[in-house]
Amino acid sequence: MSETKAPVVPDPKKPGNDLFKSITQGPGLVSVLGVIVALVIGGLLIAVTDEKVGETAAYLFARPSDFFSALWSAGTESYVALFNGSIYNSSQGFAPLLETLTVSTPLICAGLGVALAFRAGMFNIGAQGQLIIGATMAAYVGFAWHLPVVVHLLLVIVFGLLGGALWGGLVGLLKARTGAHEVILTIMFNYVALYLLDFLMNTEAFRRPGETNPISPILDANAVFPALPGSRLHLGFLMAVLLTMGVAWLLNRSTIGFEFRAVGHNPHAAQTAGVNVARSTILAMAFAGALAGAAGVAQVAGTEKVLTAGVAGSLGFDAITVALLGRSTPWGTFFAGLLFGAFRAGAVNMQITTGTPIDIVLVVQSLIVLFIAAPPLVKAIFGLNRKKKRASATESTQAGAK
Amino acid sequence: MRIVSRKTGMAAAMIGISALALTACGAAPEEAAPKAGNPDYTGCIVSDSGGFDDQSFNESSYRGLKNAEKDLGIKMQEAESKSNADFATNLQGMMNNDCDLTVTIGFLLGDATKKAAAENPDKHFAIVDFQYDEPIKNIKPMIYDTAQAAYLAGYAAAASSETGTVATFGGVKIPTVTIFMDGFADGVAKFNEDKGKDVKLLGWNKDKQDGTFTGDFEKQDKGKQVTSNFIASGADVIMPVAGPVGKGAGAAVKEANKGGKDAKLVWVDSDGYLTAPDYKDVMLTSVIKTMDKAVEDLVTADSKGEFDATPYVGTLENTGVALAPFHDFDSKVSDETKSEIEALKAQIISGDLKVESPSSPK
Numbered sequence: 189m190s191e192t193k194a195p196v197v198p199d200p201k202k203p204g205n206d207l208f209k210s211i212t213q214g215p216g217l218v219s220v221l222g223v224i225v226a227l228v229i230g231g232l233l234i235a236v237t238d239e240k241v242g243e244t245a246a247y248l249f250a251r252p253s254d255f256f257s258a259l260w261s262a263g264t265e266s267y268v269a270l271f272n273g274s275i276y277n278s279s280q281g282f283a284p285l286l287e288t289l290t291v292s293t294p295l296i297c298a299g300l301g302v303a304l305a306f307r308a309g310m311f312n313i314g315a316q317g318q319l320i321i322g323a324t325m326a327a328y329v330g331f332a333w334h335l336p337v338v339v340h341l342l343l344v345i346v347f348g349l350l351g352g353a354l355w356g357g358l359v360g361l362l363k364a365r366t367g368a369h370e371v372i373l374t375i376m377f378n379y380v381a382l383y384l385l386d387f388l389m390n391t392e393a394f395r396r397p398g399e400t401n402p403i404s405p406i407l408d409a410n411a412v413f414p415a416l417p418g419s420r421l422h423l424g425f426l427m428a429v430l431l432t433m434g435v436a437w438l439l440n441r442s443t444i445g446f447e448f449r450a451v452g453h454n455p456h457a458a459q460t461a462g463v464n465v466a467r468s469t470i471l472a473m474a475f476a477g478a479l480a481g482a483a484g485v486a487q488v489a490g491t492e493k494v495l496t497a498g499v500a501g502s503l504g505f506d507a508i509t510v511a512l513l514g515r516s517t518p519w520g521t522f523f524a525g526l527l528f529g530a531f532r533a534g535a536v537n538m539q540i541t542t543g544t545p546i547d548i549v550l551v552v553q554s555l556i557v558l559f560i561a562a563p564p565l566v567k568a569i570f571g572l573n574r575k576k577k578r579a580s581a582t583e584s585t586q587a588g589a590k
Numbered sequence: 591m592r593i594v595s596r597k598t599g600m601a602a603a604m605i606g607i608s609a610l611a612l613t614a615c616g617a618a619p620e621e622a623a624p625k626a627g628n629p630d631y632t633g634c635i636v637s638d639s640g641g642f643d644d645q646s647f648n649e650s651s652y653r654g655l656k657n658a659e660k661d662l663g664i665k666m667q668e669a670e671s672k673s674n675a676d677f678a679t680n681l682q683g684m685m686n687n688d689c690d691l692t693v694t695i696g697f698l699l700g701d702a703t704k705k706a707a708a709e710n711p712d713k714h715f716a717i718v719d720f721q722y723d724e725p726i727k728n729i730k731p732m733i734y735d736t737a738q739a740a741y742l743a744g745y746a747a748a749a750s751s752e753t754g755t756v757a758t759f760g761g762v763k764i765p766t767v768t769i770f771m772d773g774f775a776d777g778v779a780k781f782n783e784d785k786g787k788d789v790k791l792l793g794w795n796k797d798k799q800d801g802t803f804t805g806d807f808e809k810q811d812k813g814k815q816v817t818s819n820f821i822a823s824g825a826d827v828i829m830p831v832a833g834p835v836g837k838g839a840g841a842a843v844k845e846a847n848k849g850g851k852d853a854k855l856v857w858v859d860s861d862g863y864l865t866a867p868d869y870k871d872v873m874l875t876s877v878i879k880t881m882d883k884a885v886e887d888l889v890t891a892d893s894k895g896e897f898d899a900t901p902y903v904g905t906l907e908n909t910g911v912a913l914a915p916f917h918d919f920d921s922k923v924s925d926e927t928k929s930e931i932e933a934l935k936a937q938i939i940s941g942d943l944k945v946e947s948p949s950s951p952k
Contacts, residue, residue: 273683279686280686287679287682291675291679294675383805386762386805390763398723400764400765400948400949401697401764401765402762402763402764403697403698403700403701406701420678420679491675491678492674492675493701494701496674496698497762498639498674498698499674501639501672501673501674501675501676502672502673503673503675533679536669536676536679536680536683537683537686539668539669539670539683540667540668540669540680540683540684540687543668545670546669546670546672546676550672
């Protein structure tokens with residue numbers, strides 16, 4: 189390989205690299221504890237901001253029981269409503285659980301995309317853009333073409349994956365060839381995708397006939413995932429399960445996956461060992477993009493059934509938190525996606541029945557990420573640090589004694 | 591040093607705690623009496639992704655239902671959507687909570703509302719700022735012929751302009767935004783025609799249906815930048831049609847006026863003199879859509895069992911849309927202009943003058 193063509197390889201000795209790994213691939217215990225602490229703080233926030241609690245606090249000394257019962261009921265009622273809306277309630281049985289699975293589907297797919305890139309040593313902020321391009325291409329195939337059953341849906345999925353792969357792969361290509369940082373590239377690509385969609389939604393080709401609002405025609409009946417009768421749960425969830433299995437196989441059993449992980453651990457060593465780092469970078473980003481594209485497919489062919497400028501919501505960014513919480517392992521991401529899906533589905537019920545603002549769920553989600561990003565904080569809260577310190581202290585004395 | 595700071599900290603904490611304790615000394619209230627009214631009736635509302643604090647149609651529709659809750663003693667349920675994916679789930683949640691009437695806001699909820707209405711034929715719905723091609727028997731569309739009021743605002747703006755240039759911009763290019771700009775453009779054109787003047791309009795070309803947009807209803811800095819550019823190009827009356835982004839325009843106008851300009855603002859949706867008081871001293875007038883009243887009227891009618899699905903169209907005639915008072919600028923707008931505006935208003939109401947826009951209600 190000539191000198192000029194050598195791919196740009198990040199320096200593994202940089203202090204950032206260790207931090208990157210400990211944040212993205214640290215132990216799962218921190219995730220679990222982080223969720224618990226975030227939920228407790230969230231509950232306190234709900235209680236403190238509750239109107240009733242505020243009212244009763246004004247006469248705390250005159251009748252303290254009011255205050256404490258209000259405090260307790262505000263905190264617990266919200267979480268009970270969250271549970272009722274996401275898993276089980278007496279009037280609907282387990283119907284909310286199906287809703288949770290539905291909401292989780294795009295989160296899992298996009299989360300896998302971010303996780304895969306993490307494992308290859310890249311911070312993929314671009315799930316949002318990849319999802320948008322995937323959704324746009326999938327939706328266009330879905331409403332503009334009219335094809336027989338099965339074939340149409342398959343093409344929708346294929347084009348969705350291709351769209352995402354294209355958007356992600358371009359980033360990989362630019363990074364491998366020019367050394368541009370993927371974080372900056374993906375952020376910029378998000379904007380390009382967003383405004384491209386904005387533009388397209390105002391063109392004749394994408395706008396619903398006879399409609400002046402920027403909304404696409406409804407996708408053909410053949411182009412959408414069949415849904416379970418009586419719920420919104422659609423076959424896209426099966427796609428998410430298959431993709432999780434696929435990514436697990438790719439990362440743990442395949443040669444490409446091994447190369448991804450090798451590059452993620454230490455690009456220099458990987459290169460020395462004969463891994464084509466440039467190819468791995470491009471492929472990893474393309475795969476990551478395709479997974480985000482699958483989330484776009486789940487949106488347009490699963491729940492939304494139309495394309496609008498807001499089709500991606502904040503899914504691409506939520507996906508980052510999902511991958512972080514899942515410690516970048518495929519099944520970890522899967523369950524993190526389910527958890528966030530449950531939050532999302534339950535938040536609706538919580539908002540309606542207890543009046544707790546939906547934003548509190550975003551606060552809890554953000555707190556989770558905060559705690560995952562700062563593992564020592566969580567460990568300190570649960571007193572896990574001391575043991576480790578002592579262990580490392582003995583280790584170092586032993587090392588010194590040698 | 592450390593001890594001192596700890597002591598100060600302690601003292602501060604004690605003061606804080608005693609302050610808290612003092613506020614907690616109020617008397618306990620009597621057990622509340624049950625509310626009179628119509629507690630069996632539930633009115634519900636689902637926002638679009640702008641949320642109920644968007645300073646625009648979500649907020650005013652929400653206010654309407656809130657007023658109904660207070661005045662009629664009905665129950666109320668609300669659900670704010672954070673993204674398009676929440677629409678269907680929020681509506682389903684409302685259906686599970688036995689809403690008698692569900693108000694949804696914006697064209698993005700059109701499909702979801704239609705689906706919920708089909709699945710719950712005995713429940714009533716209303717959708718703000720959207721109309722279906724085929725009427726649906728349990729959905730009442732609530733739409734606004736905003737161009738009528740914007741026309742008057744355009745005329746007033748052109749008459750008040752000293753530089754001979756006025757401007758407008760939108761948040762996103764959707765019909766409910768461009769209808770303001772169409773009316774405004776026609777109002778300016780009418781002034782030019784009647785007075786033989788040549789007041790220029792920046793930011794919108796009605797024939798091409800294209801102009802300046804900030805891209806969303808959030809980024810106030812974008813609104814500020816666009817407005818500063820307009821002022822630099824000579825405009826002295828600016829109408830932002832972009833919800834909270836209008837605040838950016840207000841900031842730009844104030845900044846320009848500090849630098850010796852004399853620019854003014856035309857607010858939209860609500861009377862900005864009251865709802866955006868930070869900018870009231872530069873507020874020439876506002877183009878109002880009285881959604882709160884329309885929503886409250888609808889809830890009142892429905893709770894008495896008088897629902898009908900014929901579209902509500904807000905016009906100058908039924909005061910669904912209106913031109914706000916000039917407030918501080920009242921003395922600066924000539925009586926001649928005021929009477930001309932009154933005359934135009936009368937002509938529009940009588941139908942002698944048609945204000946048309948591609949986005950007008952069909």
